[in-house]
Amino acid sequence: MFGLGKKRSRLGKWIDQRGVTQQWLCKEAGINKDTATRAASSDEYSPNLKTANGIVKALRKIDPNVNLDDFWSM
Template sequence: MFGLGKQRTKLGKWLDQRGITQAWLMKETGLNKNTISELTSDKDRSPTLKTMQKIIKALRKVDSSVNSNNFWDV
């Protein structure tokens, strides 16, 4: 099971529930491993607008109803 014992953000929990790996998200977005890791585990970390757009675009390949409000207060 994904996410065992880890602190997770809303994004991290969403990925875990769907069995999506951070590596997949990294590949789809072209973002750095550390950026993805921080956004899935650090509740105080907020993405830039450009990073947010890349993540949402990738996640919409899995669920077309996803939007940034699902994960971050914007």
């Protein structure tokens, strides 16, 4: 079971639905665990552009149609 009842952001829900782990996201996006946790748990979190682009680039390995604005308004 993914999410374990925790509050999830749009990104968190997206990765949970696809069975992606935050550990995988950290490795593929080149981000640390704390950044992945914040991004996956709070819609209030707004990463800097470099981080957001790294996350989206990693997620495009799973779904090439993912866009930055699917998760954040920048």
